[in-house]
Amino acid sequence: MPSGLSDQVIHTTSNNNSISPLALNYLYVNEQKISRSLICPICFDPLVHPQTHIQCENSFCNRCISKLKHCPFCQTSIVNNDELKNANHVLRNILDELQVDILLPKKKEIRKFFNISGSM
Numbered sequence: 001m002p003s004g005l006s007d008q009v010i011h012t013t014s015n016n017n018s019i020s021p022l023a024l025n026y027l028y029v030n031e032q033k034i035s036r037s038l039i040c041p042i043c044f045d046p047l048v049h050p051q052t053h054i055q056c057e058n059s060f061c062n063r064c065i066s067k068l069k070h071c072p073f074c075q076t077s078i079v080n081n082d083e084l085k086n087a088n089h090v091l092r093n094i095l096d097e098l099q100v101d102i103l104l105p106k107k108k109e110i111r112k113f114f115n116i117s118g119s120m
Contacts, residue, residue, distance in 0.1 A: 025103040038095055040064055042072065047095055050087035053078070059087045 028034065028046060040047050042064035049062035056074035065084065070077055078084065086092075096112030 051084040
């Protein structure tokens with residue numbers, strides 16, 4: 001790994017099979033210091049568009065939980081979106097404040113200032 005990148009891990013994100021060039025070109029800064037409560041237990045990346053299961057109150061990336069028919073924690077059925085709710089605003093705000101390095105063009109940003117989901 002090139003020097004200076006040891007604290008960073010490259011992540012790719014996609015939404016509806018369309019991948020944004022920006023989504024392929026960012027790194028979370030100091031990812032090992034990101035709280036485990038901000039990590040999706042399905043994809044093991046920081047939560048993107050987090051949804052909370054109403055039965056067990058665990059949060060997941062929308063793209064991850066929408067692919068499943070049962071909650072991986074409580075095993076209850078997820079038949080429709082009524083069993084999920086948007087994660088609370090505090091969690092979403094904390095996620096939005098994660099610092100990322102944008103590789104092309106090279107600059108540092110806060111996550112909320114660019115679209116990481118791949119949709120334009």
